[in-house]
Amino acid sequence: MESQVDNYKDLLSSIGVDVEKHSKMMKAGFQGYKEQFMSQENRPKGMEYFDWFMSEIQGERVAEINRLREQKKPAVGTFCIFVPEEIVVGAGGACYGLCGGSQATIADAESELPRNICPLIKSAHGFKLQRTCGYTQSSDFIYGETTCEAKKKTWEILDTHHPVHVMNIPHMKREKDLKLWKEEIVDFKEHIESVIERKISVDEIKKGIHIINAKRNAMQRIDALRGLNPDVVPISGRDGLLISQMSFLDDPTRFTQKVNELADELEKRVADGVSVVEKDTPRLMVLGTPFAPPNWKLHISVEESKGIIINEESCIGHRYYKDNVDLDESDDEDSLMTKLMERYSEVDCACFTPNTPRIDKILEMYKERKADGVIYYTLSFCHTYNVEAHLVTTALEKEGIPCLVIESDYSTEDVGQIKTRVEAFLESLTFKKKAQKFKGLK
Numbered sequence: 001m002e003s004q005v006d007n008y009k010d011l012l013s014s015i016g017v018d019v020e021k022h023s024k025m026m027k028a029g030f031q032g033y034k035e036q037f038m039s040q041e042n043r044p045k046g047m048e049y050f051d052w053f054m055s056e057i058q059g060e061r062v063a064e065i066n067r068l069r070e071q072k073k074p075a076v077g078t079f080c081i082f083v084p085e086e087i088v089v090g091a092g093g094a095c096y097g098l099c100g101g102s103q104a105t106i107a108d109a110e111s112e113l114p115r116n117i118c119p120l121i122k123s124a125h126g127f128k129l130q131r132t133c134g135y136t137q138s139s140d141f142i143y144g145e146t147t148c149e150a151k152k153k154t155w156e157i158l159d160t161h162h163p164v165h166v167m168n169i170p171h172m173k174r175e176k177d178l179k180l181w182k183e184e185i186v187d188f189k190e191h192i193e194s195v196i197e198r199k200i201s202v203d204e205i206k207k208g209i210h211i212i213n214a215k216r217n218a219m220q221r222i223d224a225l226r227g228l229n230p231d232v233v234p235i236s237g238r239d240g241l242l243i244s245q246m247s248f249l250d251d252p253t254r255f256t257q258k259v260n261e262l263a264d265e266l267e268k269r270v271a272d273g274v275s276v277v278e279k280d281t282p283r284l285m286v287l288g289t290p291f292a293p294p295n296w297k298l299h300i301s302v303e304e305s306k307g308i309i310i311n312e313e314s315c316i317g318h319r320y321y322k323d324n325v326d327l328d329e330s331d332d333e334d335s336l337m338t339k340l341m342e343r344y345s346e347v348d349c350a351c352f353t354p355n356t357p358r359i360d361k362i363l364e365m366y367k368e369r370k371a372d373g374v375i376y377y378t379l380s381f382c383h384t385y386n387v388e389a390h391l392v393t394t395a396l397e398k399e400g401i402p403c404l405v406i407e408s409d410y411s412t413e414d415v416g417q418i419k420t421r422v423e424a425f426l427e428s429l430t431f432k433k434k435a436q437k438f439k440g441l442k
């Protein structure tokens with residue numbers, strides 16, 4: 001299997017992609033994917049669909065989005081899980097995450113942005129400057145939000161290259177903040193209506209909610225299968241992460257069907273005791289900032305060091321799919337907007353103060369999954385997650401939960417150092433597990 005990007009040169013060129021640079025980048029990326037993902041032993045058969053999707057990630061999927069645009073359906077690019085994708089999908093369009101996980105675009109971004117801000121923002125900005133993301137080039141507009149300082153100032157610069165519509169996300173959750181939030185969701189809907197030049201109906205919004213709820217349900221199934229069976233882990237952590245990453249790009253209905261098929265296979269694996277790791281392999285949760293593809297270095301480091309990641313408490317992970325929109329008794333637009341606001345305000349991003357529900361959730365998940373330790377992972381210069389690390393690690397310490405804190409960017413320079421720290425951490429967990437077993441505690 002190879003990257004299919006060259007079959008779409010005409011389309012990509014017509015939307016302004018720098019096809020030569022893009023083709024080189026995609027082919028190198030797919031080669032890395034083949035080496036790190038497709039070479040895994042004992043991989044579930046259901047992952048073949050995701051291999052196909054990866055080969056078409058900047059090909060057929062970009063073509064699908066552009067076919068929707070030809071039919072005057074909305075195409076909205078995002079960088080955050082606060083965007084109510086239900087409204088876009090309900091209107092028949094596509095709402096997707098934009099490229100922002102690669103080191104290859106950062107040098108270009110630094111021609112306009114400071115060096116010392118989060119790599120996710122720089123990478124995403126660089127993809128626009130280089131014109132090497134088919135999704136960015138396909139979007140009617142990028143939906144930005146005011147979650148962190150670096151992002152909200154970057155939108156003003158990005159807007160000089162591509163239309164950006166900004167959502168004002170409050171940083172507290174008091175009644176007056178939630179009122180503002182609901183108004184911002186209404187504003188988002190109206191902005192889409194202005195792009196597609198028609199009203200979006202109540203039935204369309206409800207349909208969008210059903211589609212996205214079904215997607216989240218499917219992802220919750222995978223999450224439970226990854227983490228809730230202490231003796232059997234039916235899928236690797238890197239494949240679990242990949243599924244979350246692809247949930248931001250794929251057509252949601254097709255994705256849901258494929259994820260449910262995979263979940264059926266994993267259920268059978270659990271029943272048959274088919275695990276991708278040996279019994280007693282240390283099981284880790286990862287907490288913190290999002291893992292935009294192809295940022296796989298932490299997962300690969302852990303799994304090459306004989307540990308397994310069973311859950312990401314991250315926006316590309318559990319934080320994205322943990323809550324559904326409650327549709328009961330919502331028959332008019334105003335109550336649907338309220339339901340969307342209620343669902344999105346459950347997101348426990350570190351941009352909020354206070355953010356104690358996040359800590360409660362981490363402890364609850366850790367206990368449910370009988371994990372052996374956690375890695376608190378932050379992207380460099382992400383102040384909210386970096387500062388919140390103190391509160392989280394203090395709570396973990398009180399519960400006696402082993403934790404390793406890692407701050408990193410997208411470069412490969414620290415791979416060796418991360419691996420050394422991960423190996424030492426896993427060794428200490430293995431020792432602890434053996435000691436507990438000896439004492440009959442686990």
Ligand code: SF4
Nearest residue numbers: 079080081147315349
């Ligand atoms: S960490 Fe916060 S700002 Fe970043 S994607 Fe998640 S919700 Fe959005």
Ligand code: SF4
Nearest residue numbers: 118120148289379382
């Ligand atoms: S990881 Fe942190 S700094 Fe980077 S965009 Fe998200 S919230 Fe902002």
